[in-house]
Amino acid sequence: MLASKEKLPGTHRVYNLEVRELHNFLVGKEGVVVHNSCWKTYIDSFFPKWTKKADPDNNWVDYIVESNLGSLKERQQLSRLGQHNQERMTILTKDKTNQDFPGIDALSDSGRPISLKEVTSSNINTLETRIGEIGLKAKNAQNNSLPQLVDIDGMVTANNFTLAQIKTSIDQVRSNVPEMSIVKKIFIEGSDGSVWY
Numbered sequence: 001m002l003a004s005k006e007k008l009p010g011t012h013r014v015y016n017l018e019v020r021e022l023h024n025f026l027v028g029k030e031g032v033v034v035h036n037s038c039w040k041t042y043i044d045s046f047f048p049k050w051t052k053k054a055d056p057d058n059n060w061v062d063y064i065v066e067s068n069l070g071s072l073k074e075r076q077q078l079s080r081l082g083q084h085n086q087e088r089m090t091i092l093t094k095d096k097t098n099q100d101f102p103g104i105d106a107l108s109d110s111g112r113p114i115s116l117k118e119v120t121s122s123n124i125n126t127l128e129t130r131i132g133e134i135g136l137k138a139k140n141a142q143n144n145s146l147p148q149l150v151d152i153d154g155m156v157t158a159n160n161f162t163l164a165q166i167k168t169s170i171d172q173v174r175s176n177v178p179e180m181s182i183v184k185k186i187f188i189e190g191s192d193g194s195v196w197y
Contacts, residue, residue: 042113042148043107046067049066050066051065055069055079057072057075058075058078058082060078060082060088060089061079061088062089067091070091070092070105071093074116078106078114080194081155081187082108087109089106090106102141102146103115103140103141103146103149108153112152112153113151114155115133115134115153115155116155117134117155117156117157119156119157120159121160124161124165124169127158127161128173130158131154131156131170132173132177132179134180135177135182135183149182150182151183151184152183155187155188155189156170156187156188163193163195165190167197170186
């Protein structure tokens with residue numbers, strides 16, 4: 001939480017940096033933890049001008065007006081993740097050419113790109129296919145339109161499966177789909193709860 005801020009008069013040299021993986025670093029003698037936010041870079045690369053607004057239906061979700069509001073189901077799913085993480089989420093649906101936003105569905109305020117998947121089937125192969133899509137689509141986006149996409153987080157909602165079944169499927173997909181290396185962690189919602197994995 002920001003305790004205070006102060007504008008310094010004059011011109012000062014500043015530096016931009018991005019720390020791989022956790023995006024955290026320590027500043028000053030006190031070792032204040034700082035988290036660089038890179039979500040604005042993603043937005044700026046797709047929209048020359050954009051407006052961020054709060055989702056009227058979901059407390060933890062914002063949207064970019066130029067990208068559209070998106071489906072209610074995805075916004076509800078994202079709102080549950082935001083509530084769990086205690087941070088706001090920005091949903092992304094269309095780019096400036098009105099095409100589906102490539103590779104990711106949302107960005108957390110801490111700068112993490114997120115891919116959302118919901119599985120309503122009871123078929124384990126369908127579950128594994130949907131999990132694999134997280135890595136495949138993100139890697140494709142990284143190669144074609146988002147070179148700054150270093151890694152992402154996923155979210156899989158599969159209420160017809162237990163958390164243990166979903167974890168087993170994630171492990172199976174990770175061993176068979178090399179593109180899953182771009183997916184650092186997945187928030188899973190199953191019939192018996194929810195957890196980061």
